Amino acid sequence: MLSRTAESLYWTGRYMERADFLARILEAAVRLAALPARDGAAATAWASAIASAGVSGAFAASARTPNEKSVREYLAFAPDNMSSIKACITSARTNARSVRTALTIELWEAINGAYNGLAELGEPTRRDDFVRYLEFVKGVSLAFEGASSRTMLRNDAYWFLRLGGAIERADNTARLLDVKYHLLLPAGERVGGQLDYFQWTTLLREVSALTAYRWVYRESVRPWLVADLLVLNRQMPRSLASCQGMIVSYLDKLATDYGRRGPAQRIASARLTQFNETNIEDIFQSGLHEYILTFLSENNGLASAIHDQYLV
Amino acid sequence: MRIRIDHETRYGYARAARFIVQSLRLTPRSTEGQQVRDWRIETDVDTRLRRSEDAFGNIVHTLYTERPTDSLMVRVTGEVATVNTGGVLKGTPERLSPLVFLRSTPLTQADADMRAFAAEIGEGQPLDRLHRLMGAINESVAFMVGSTTVDHTAAEAFAQKQGVCQDHAQIFIACARRMGIPARYVSGHLHRSDGVINQDAAHAWAEGWVEDLGWIGFDPANGICPTEHYVRVATGLDALGSSPIRGTSYGGGRETMTVALRVRQMQQNQQQQQRQGWS
Amino acid sequence: MxxxxxxxxxxxxxxxxxxxxxxxxxxxxxxxxxxxxxxxxxxxxxxxxxxxxxxxxxxxxxxxxxxxxxxxxxxxxxxxxxxxxxxxxxxxxxxxxxxxxxxxxxxxxxxxxxxxxxxxxxxxxxxxxxxxxxxxxxxxxxxxxxxxxxxxxxxxxxxxxxxxxxxxxxxxxxxxxxxxxxxxxxxxxxxxxxxxxxxxxxxAHAGSDPKLVVLTPGPFNSAYYEHSFLADKLGVELVEGGDLFVNDDIVFMRTTEGPQRVDVIYRRIDDEFLDPLTFRPDSAVGIPGLMSAYMAGNxxxxxxxxxxxxxxxxxxxxxxxxxxxxxxxxxxxxxxPTWRCREPEALKEVLSKLDQLVVKEVGGSGGYGMLVGPASTKAEIEDFRAKLIADPDDFIAQPTLxxxxxxxxxxxxxxxxxxxxxxxxxxxxxxxxxxxxxxxxxxxxxxxxxxxxxxxxxxxxxxxxxxx
Structure with missing residues (x-):
């Protein structure tokens, strides 16, 4: 397969995943901001949304202050944000269009439908319209996943598409968790207090894991258990360990198809082994934040190894 | 005259260039007027050089780098023994019809002013007309370092009435072709009789085609025909076609280039000293 | 019927x-x-x-x-x-x-x-x-x-x-x-x-199983559809300039399995854009060094x-x-039947009945720089007459068919x-x-x-x- 084709598929996967993530962050922020709490809780919720999206620098540089209007607009469709929901869907479509022959009609229609649907929805300002907008985006990613898993041949085209999604998802989950730990709780709020509790449940909701949490732990929501769920639990499809497992399996499929393993496979396998040997107590001992920073940088390292090995 | 040339071109890349491809027209060939001795091309990173000859008779090396690099140095050194042929070129392989050199290129298009200028040269024997053309350009276009860039067309340089040797040569070519005389661009080196050895850039002049005589060199920047002080390296339809290095890089980003050129005469006694030194 | x-x-x-x-x-x-x-x-x-x-x-x-x-x-x-x-x-x-x-x-x-x-x-x-x-x-x-x-x-x-x-x-x-x-x-x-x-x-080096590709300027070209159609029917890759590179006078395609040698390029790119090192230096759709590989017979x-x-x-x-x-x-x-306006006799004849002829610019295409005599106004014909007299070499003329x-x-x-x-x-x-x-x-x-x-x-x- 042409490297350019693989690259477009990989980025289609990444952008679609990211659009979904942004929609989930915004949904959580809307919910948190609506919570009756001390002054500043709402503002903190919006600032955290920006931080989770990893665009704090660009946001600040754009001379905006974080509030409901500015953050919603910035993360969803601001023309000066190159990684807004709209920009991600547009980039996904541009990438997909350049490799149309490698996609099934169903998959193309899911992506193109997302693009056309967003154009029709415009830039809603009313809160209920905006929530519908976010629901549409989440629906789009389900359609995308469904179309790819139900219609695509299981060959390198499919593996690259999924690989992009898995790399992006790992990055997103890690960032989400980190923001909750370090930014979210406004000054004066008690750890373990009502707001703290609400924030944790919202975080779980954000990644569609509130019910899963109760099934797995049968306990009220506790930070270290949430971290355990999102970092180490292999049953949880968004956990870092799950993402890592998916990355390894897609890279293995590629290695089998091509009959050759390379640096990307070696790096990915080594990281997966680390997951198997780690427990949540160790992670907290040495600091969750530090753990996540390391994870993010290794994830980036793996992404560039994939890039060097296949996409240039 | 024995002329020693040391021509170094350095490229710097903003990001490491994964891969560089260059087309080098840096190697002179022997003619009746010049005999090339121990000519070498060296680079400071691992490269592959493929030698070929283009349809214009130039010796071309295609350079490929092997590994990512953020800089590249290409150095040519060598010695050429020259004699004065009065500007007449002999002993080159000429594969192309002289008529090919009547076509204009984007860099050598004559605009209305240049056409009027060419018309003033008048009629007569082609050789006389070319001499008159060289004189007229030498008088009316001032030599001014920095007044133009390599991308300037003949017409742009002519309009501002100043330029460097590349512009003089291209104006000459554009006008000569307009006058119905085939003309071509020559890149090469000039040994300066004022004793200056370090030069900022290589030299350039032109050649015009005269039936029965063949190609004759004209250096409108200096107003003379090439002598034994000239080393002819490459020729083409214009400056672009005969440029010493044309290249691209993959992923290198912005590129900077610096040239260091030394052209000097090897004295008889120097050569003897060297020989003694070797023995 | x-x-x-x-x-x-x-x-x-x-x-x-x-x-x-x-x-x-x-x-x-x-x-x-x-x-x-x-x-x-x-x-x-x-x-x-x-x-x-x-x-x-x-x-x-x-x-x-x-x-x-x-x-x-x-x-x-x-x-x-x-x-x-x-x-x-x-x-x-x-x-x-x-x-x-x-x-x-x-x-x-x-x-x-x-x-x-x-x-x-x-x-x-x-x-x-x-x-x-x-x-x-x-x-x-x-x-x-x-x-x-x-x-x-x-x-x-x-x-x-x-x-x-x-x-x-x-x-x-x-x-x-x-x-x-x-x-x-x-x-x-x-x-x-x-x-x-x-x-x-x-x-000759390619042996019995040469590697073919179709080279397109890209999706913005008006014939892109045909390029991809042909690549598909031929069962070969549709490549853009950036998918190919030349090393050591050999053309390679960038693939997920590493560089793959290319032997035949069905190119749908004009000469001038093929190689920025030989032709137009501003070509963004070409492959630097392609002409070296071509000249080397590779x-x-x-x-x-x-x-x-x-x-x-x-x-x-x-x-x-x-x-x-x-x-x-x-x-x-x-x-x-065609008159070559570069020939004085032909030019004379063409000028005498411009209103009946189609006159085409030699280097023109797609209907540009063309006079359709019977469909033109007097002023258009006179305009064209002037152009024709100024540069007869640039034109041919044909009867309206x-x-x-x-x-x-x-x-x-x-x-x-x-x-x-x-x-x-x-x-x-x-x-x-x-x-x-x-x-x-x-x-x-x-x-x-x-x-x-x-x-x-x-x-x-x-x-x-x-x-x-």
């Missing part, structure tokens, strides 16, 4: 169709035409796989009435095409080689050497197998009963073959019964022929570099003499005569010259119009070559 001979009888090749139509319900053609539109729209989804959904490219009107050419007539046409394309190949080999035809005074030297499509870089070079124009499209018009005349040769990167193939597929869906009543030669074999032809033209470019010198409008006028010179016989296919017509579905649901031309596709390889039995028929859909260009109300038809 039309498709008639001058005397009003139905041309023999159309008799079966005429009978069939007589017994068919009156609105049959209209309903099939609507069906075709539906099919195309639905396939539009499929087609859109290749191009941009928003582009209207595929919406070129399709006429459901086939253009039918009888076997005897086609055989003669095919002989003529083979003769002409073989001569063009020999001409190119000669121009870039010994230049005998110039020495013999067949074509003027200045016409060749000052021609912008003559590539000095190719002088003294021989492409693998001595094949220059692997793929040729020859534009033909019928101006009377006695066969076809050549309007234009296309030996750079001729396009339109995808329409030939798709129109046939559409017709087979729409009129399976009509196909059963005719013996129509298949055009579907074109891509197999092309594949075999390109493989046979590979450099890759086949199809068509070869420099073929444009043979399909230039000025060189066209010499084609009958060129054919005589290289084939030793008279041309089977004639040229449309009485193009033949073919029966075409009109807006009222009946059949009316409409003017048509024909572009068959000719493949050359070291194994010989082949013609696909059919071609692209373009039709001027407006009554009386001579303009078949799709941008100006032209459409296409399927072209049937009968087998008996």
């Amino acid at each position: 039309s498709g008639t001979t001058g005397s009003g009888t139905v041309r023999k090749s159309y008799r079966t169709l005429a009978r069939w139509l007589e017994s068919a319900p009156p609105d049959l053609l209209q309903s099939r035409s609507r069906q075709a539109e539906l099919f195309f729209r639905r396939m539009g989804v499929t087609f859109a796989v290749y191009g941009d959904v928003e582009s209207n490219e595929r919406l070129i009107p399709f006429d459901v009435v086939p253009r039918i050419i009888g076997a005897a007539e086609w055989n003669e046409l095919e002989r003529g095409l083979k003769q002409r394309v073989s001569a063009i190949n020999a001409f190119l080999k000669d121009i870039y080689g010994a230049q005998e035809c110039i020495k013999a005074g067949i074509v003027p030297a200045d016409l060749i050497f000052t021609n912008p499509h003559y590539r000095p870089e190719m002088q003294g070079r021989r492409p693998p197998g001595d094949i220059w124009t692997h793929i040729s499209g020859v534009d033909l018009v019928r101006t009377g009963e006695d066969g076809f005349l050549v309007l234009e040769d296309n030996v750079r990167t001729p396009s339109g073959v995808s329409y030939m193939l798709e129109n046939r597929e559409m017709m087979m869906r729409l009129f399976p019964d009509l196909f059963a009543e005719h013996r129509i030669r298949p055009v579907e074999t074109y891509t197999d022929m092309l594949l075999a032809s390109l493989r046979a033209s590979a450099p 890759v086949t470019l199809s068509n070869a570099v420099g073929t444009g010198v043979a399909d230039d409008k000025a060189v066209y006028t010499y084609m009958p003499d060129i054919i005589r010179f290289f084939s030793g016989g008279d041309p089977i296919l004639g040229n449309v 009485a193009l033949s017509t073919a029966p075409t579905l009109d807006s009222g649901g009946g059949l009316s005569p409409r003017h048509v031309d024909l572009r068959p596709f000719v493949l050359s390889s070291p194994r010989g010259v082949q013609v696909a039995p059919g071609g692209l028929t373009r039709v001027a859909l407006k009554p009386g119009s001579l303009v078949v260009n799709s941008s100006q109300g032209g459409g296409t038809k399927d072209t049937w070559v009968l087998d008996d």
Whole structure:
């Protein structure tokens, strides 16, 4: 397969995943901001949304202050944000269009439908319209996943598409968790207090894991258990360990198809082994934040190894 | 005259260039007027050089780098023994019809002013007309370092009435072709009789085609025909076609280039000293 | 129906169709035409796989009435095409080689050497197998009963073959019964022929399994759809300049399994954009070093570099003499009579009847820089007269042609005569010259119009070559 084709598929996967993530962050922020709490809780919720999206620098540089209007607009469709929901869907479509022959009609229609649907929805300002907008985006990613898993041949085209999604998802989950730990709780709020509790449940909701949490732990929501769920639990499809497992399996499929393993496979396998040997107590001992920073940088390292090995 | 040339071109890349491809027209060939001795091309990173000859008779090396690099140095050194042929070129392989050199290129298009200028040269024997053309350009276009860039067309340089040797040569070519005389661009080196050895850039002049005589060199920047002080390296339809290095890089980003050129005469006694030194 | 001979009888090749139509319900053609539109729209989804959904490219009107050419007539046409394309190949080999035809005074030297499509870089070079124009499209018009005349040769990167193939597929869906009543030669074999032809033209080193690619300038090119269509049918990669690179004078393709050597490039990029180190330095769609690899004999470019010198409008006028010179016989296919304005006598004649002639700029294409005398105002004609006098070398002139017509579905649901031309596709390889039995028929859909260009109300038809 042409490297350019693989690259477009990989980025289609990444952008679609990211659009979904942004929609989930915004949904959580809307919910948190609506919570009756001390002054500043709402503002903190919006600032955290920006931080989770990893665009704090660009946001600040754009001379905006974080509030409901500015953050919603910035993360969803601001023309000066190159990684807004709209920009991600547009980039996904541009990438997909350049490799149309490698996609099934169903998959193309899911992506193109997302693009056309967003154009029709415009830039809603009313809160209920905006929530519908976010629901549409989440629906789009389900359609995308469904179309790819139900219609695509299981060959390198499919593996690259999924690989992009898995790399992006790992990055997103890690960032989400980190923001909750370090930014979210406004000054004066008690750890373990009502707001703290609400924030944790919202975080779980954000990644569609509130019910899963109760099934797995049968306990009220506790930070270290949430971290355990999102970092180490292999049953949880968004956990870092799950993402890592998916990355390894897609890279293995590629290695089998091509009959050759390379640096990307070696790096990915080594990281997966680390997951198997780690427990949540160790992670907290040495600091969750530090753990996540390391994870993010290794994830980036793996992404560039994939890039060097296949996409240039 | 024995002329020693040391021509170094350095490229710097903003990001490491994964891969560089260059087309080098840096190697002179022997003619009746010049005999090339121990000519070498060296680079400071691992490269592959493929030698070929283009349809214009130039010796071309295609350079490929092997590994990512953020800089590249290409150095040519060598010695050429020259004699004065009065500007007449002999002993080159000429594969192309002289008529090919009547076509204009984007860099050598004559605009209305240049056409009027060419018309003033008048009629007569082609050789006389070319001499008159060289004189007229030498008088009316001032030599001014920095007044133009390599991308300037003949017409742009002519309009501002100043330029460097590349512009003089291209104006000459554009006008000569307009006058119905085939003309071509020559890149090469000039040994300066004022004793200056370090030069900022290589030299350039032109050649015009005269039936029965063949190609004759004209250096409108200096107003003379090439002598034994000239080393002819490459020729083409214009400056672009005969440029010493044309290249691209993959992923290198912005590129900077610096040239260091030394052209000097090897004295008889120097050569003897060297020989003694070797023995 | 039309498709008639001058005397009003139905041309023999159309008799079966005429009978069939007589017994068919009156609105049959209209309903099939609507069906075709539906099919195309639905396939539009499929087609859109290749191009941009928003582009209207595929919406070129399709006429459901086939253009039918009888076997005897086609055989003669095919002989003529083979003769002409073989001569063009020999001409190119000669121009870039010994230049005998110039020495013999067949074509003027200045016409060749000052021609912008003559590539000095190719002088003294021989492409693998001595094949220059692997793929040729020859534009033909019928101006009377006695066969076809050549309007234009296309030996750079001729396009339109995808329409030939798709129109046939559409017709087979729409009129399976009509196909059963005719013996129509298949055009579907074109891509197999092309594949075999390109493989046979590979450099010697490539062995029995040369690696082929189709090179496109990218999705923004107006013919991108055809590029991807052909790559798909050939079963090879569709690459852009950035997908290829040259190292050590060898062309490689960037793939997920590492660099893969490329042996044959069916390029749909003009010469000037192929290699920024040799041609236009601002080309963003080319491959740096490609010409070095080509000169080293390590890759086949199809068509070869420099073929444009043979399909230039000025060189066209010499084609009958060129054919005589290289084939030793008279041309089977004639040229449309043409005045070379570079010749004083011809210029005089042209200037005397500008209002009746079509005058074309030698280097122009796509209808630009052209005067259609009968359709122009006095002022336009006088403007053009001045241009012509200033630079006579730049122009040729032709009579306004009485193009033949073919029966075409009109807006009222009946059949009316409409003017048509024909572009068959000719493949050359070291194994010989082949013609696909059919071609692209373009039709001027407006009554009386001579303009078949799709941008100006032209459409296409399927072209049937009968087998008996």
